[in-house]
Amino acid sequence: MKKVMAKLRALGQKVIAWFVDIPENYPKVWDKVKVVGKGLSTTGRFFRKVGHFMTHNKVLNTTTHHVVVFGFLKFRITNKRREAVLGLSFILIWIIGYSIFTLYPVFNSLYLSFFKVRLDADGIQTTLVGINNFKAAFISDPYFVEILIEYVLEMILNVPVVIVFALIIAMLINQDVKGKGVWRTIFFLPVIISTGPVISELMNQGATTLPSIENYDFVQLILDNIGEAIANPIQALFDTILLVLWFAGIQILILLAGLQKIDRSIYEASMIDGASPWESFWKITLPSIMPLISVTIVYTVVSMSVFSLNEVIIYIRDKMLAESTVGTLTTGYGYSAALSWIYFVVMALLILIFIGLINIRRRGRHS
Amino acid sequence: MNMIRRTRHFFKDMTKLIKAKDYAQARSKLKRLLVGMKFTDGLIYTLLIYTMLISLGYIYLYPVLYMVTNSFMTVQDIISSTVKWIPSSLNWENYRLVLDQINYFDSLKDGIILAALPALSATASSALVGYGFARFDFPFKKVLFVLMITSFIIPPQITMLPTFRMYSNYGLLGSIWAFILPAILAQGLNGAIYILIFYQFFRMIPKSLEESAKLDGASSFKIFTRIALPLAIPSIIIVFLFSFVWYYNETYLSGLFLRDSGLMTLPLRLQSFFNQYSSIYPEGSRARELMQAVKLAGNLLTLFPLLILYFFTQRYFVESIDRTGITGE
Incomplete structure (x- = not known):
């Protein structure tokens, strides 16, 4: 059992070493990764490490001024580009959701x-x-x-x-x-x-609707006193206001x-x-x-x-x-x-x- | 209590002044009472506010009062022409009938789960998306924004048929995932309006606050969770409330999606109970006359949990003000 575990650990180290660009015979791979996340709690360190790993590997490598994709596509990081990537990652769930759930019904109709x-x-x-x-x-x-x-x-x-x-x-x-x-x-x-x-x-x-307005001849009262030209719009307005509210x-x-x-x-x-x-x-x-x-x-x-x-x-x-x-x-x-x-x-x-x-x-x- | 003491003091002072024939002083004191120092603290203003509150509140309260009083009526009360508003006795029979027939507490639990899970996921996802739209500039932002609003404006009645076929292709029908998955991906019921609400709220937060956090080395996600979200608590609450109420009250979609599954929203269960009820008792029978009252009792029972939820959440509206701490802007 112990042997298997040791082998697994060695394999894991190899994989990490490949991704993070560490010479294979480097004594303690974990130490190199440990640089990130000093002075944090165990979980904090773990997440920081995962985060660091996601931005520093062979597929996607981030340096101070550039992002290197697959080791040869090099992009300069500009403020504008950084903002675009951040913004898109915030609305990514919406884009995915829209293309899965909304795009088809809308355009199908x-x-x-x-x-x-x-x-x-x-x-x-x-x-x-x-x-x-x-x-x-x-x-x-x-x-x-x-x-x-x-x-x-x-x-x-x-x-x-x-x-x-x-x-x-x-x-x-x-x-x-x-x-x-x-x-x-x-x-x-x-x-x-x-x-x-x-x-x-x-x-x-x-x-x-409020029955009191109809029951107590409220409109009739206005009708008698002011005349139809004003009373009718008032009644219409009253009816709509109540419904509209x-x-x-x-x-x-x-x-x-x-x-x-x-x-x-x-x-x-x-x-x-x-x-x-x-x-x-x-x-x-x-x-x-x-x-x-x-x-x-x-x-x-x-x-x-x-x-x-x-x-x-x-x-x-x-x-x-x-x-x-x-x-x-x-x-x-x-x-x-x-x-x-x-x-x-x-x-x-x-x-x-x-x-x-x-x-x-x-x-x-x-x- | 304070009010009464103040009134008593006022009258005491006034009588004293009038007895002393100091009319100028009395007049200014009266004016002070009616108009106050700056009008908004005077008696006229207060009366005006309460009159408007009571009259507008009456419009909304009227149907509820109508429901409450009519739900207590017995058959005799409904038929009798002398009873119009107040039932002759407090008759809990209608309520008991509904509680028994729809298995109220079980269905309430189902209904709350069916509403709360999608509502929570919709709130979380639309906050993220709203923040993305409000704070960042990226290519095709306007196109995406228009697409989002478009999906809200299109009458749902017409997209229903393709939506239903799509959901059945995905195999989502008949499970709660038919509501949760779209909600997680910000496509829930009226999802666009939540995003719009968050969008406008996040734009109301001064940008300098986030800039200073950025200078201190906070990442964008940290700024979002630690600064933007706490400042937008009122919007979080209303979005959660709205989506909860919408999912809770929903009958059309849940009728389609959850058919043949054990899950049922409370209004849906009520509906099916009434359909049964009216098929058992023919038109014109005494039991049928009672149905109106039973219906109102059932509706009140479905609305009641929502009112309680709101009564307890509305206090958080006030909590987030005075937290900005921006000066000299």
Whole structure:
């Protein structure tokens, strides 16, 4: 047994010696490697050694100014290159994950949007139709464009409302109020409820709207007193605000976390300089959480657009399940894939417009 | 208590001043009370805040109150037109029915495992990726960033079919790995939004802090774990909470991926129970009338653990401020 162990050790030393460029008859190979990681704990030393070994061997050898690959490919280490390698290694897991899990479904759905697709027991049958699916969506489909325009108008109205309300609520619960934990838990309710199956149920039962507004003829009161021209938009706004607030849960939390990160001493300093709360909101709070507002915009647009009760989504799903041919319009998976790619472009444009609008404002203030 | 004492003092002082006919002093004292020194500490501001909190909170609380009161109703209460809000008695029968039927505590354990493992891996991986995007410059960064956001914007309903076929090719269907593996590789449920959140949070941290660590000889990974992460605790918490809630509440994907396996999320189990329930009792029977109340009771039971989780984690929001220690910027 001892002999075997000794032989194994000798073999290990040989392998290490080959990698680390130590003459084979060098008495104590381990000592040479030991140079790295002096004064560390045993585990620390071990990891340091492994790390050192990974960057100092025959395949990859790092010196102060160069990286040598396979002993003959020599690269100079520049700051830029070092940063690129580091950055890529941080996002490496994402690149791997994207190519394993996301690349195929995304591009497969794009690819299939150029086909007529039939699903049956044998699998998928496809016939190439070129851009006919996209053409049909705009020309032959009687409803799609109409629904899409309605959707865009709705988004333009609703997204700013969500963001503004989320910001207001986040700032309210960021104050020193009594029972902070309770308030925060109440405003966490929409996150829990709107991400699950509960929201559709509550919507069906009418629990997401406040009955008091309808029951007590609130709108009728305005209608009688002010007139239809003003009352109708107010009613529409009320209806949307209540529904839209349910989509604000995640945004509230993102903005709250952002507000927490602003240093309190900045506010104190500005107050000593005579800034009013109003001014410090526009000059301190808003600019510091601006990056997070763009995140919330992306999230708001996407979550409202892919919500399972969204008109466009319902339409696309119906077309996916119904395989039929009317004139030039053949519905089915291929057609609905085309529809959702059009939908995707519209969404992306909306997001770009919203984020562009914020950035124009910001640039204007700086200049 | 303090509030009451202050009010009593205020009225005592006011009566004294008015008795002494010192109206100017009284007026300034009143103004001080209403507007305060800098408006944000006055009574008007406080009232305004609480009014807004209560009215906005009411909107969110209303459906929950509705669920709570209706879940206690008996058949008589539901049919009777006199009972609208408050049930005639505290009737735990609906809760007991759900607890027994869906094997609540076992399924809760399953549900927590199904949510916590993917949520933890998604948080860790998206923090890494978000930091990589936020702090380093590398070729094709913009292309990769756009690809990442694209994968979020595409309606999941349309990528579902190829995804499902792909997962069945990988042999991932029916096991928890169908959720954990994508989460580890930063492709989990709504993965792009976590990366975006981390991206923006890491960009909010002053760069000089990391530069000084670099001068002291810290490696990039060390800077990430020792400096960037502790400063981004609020973002870690919200990303974990979001992904936990999303995985916990998920019914569509888990319905597809975990079919025919013993694993089931709590909402899914509830759904299958209700399907059974409504197939046993025909439309119009008394038991069917009760179903609404039972449904609400079941939903409340699934939401409850999430509320507890949040109530205990929200305090960590405040912990990471005042740790920056950057001066003279």
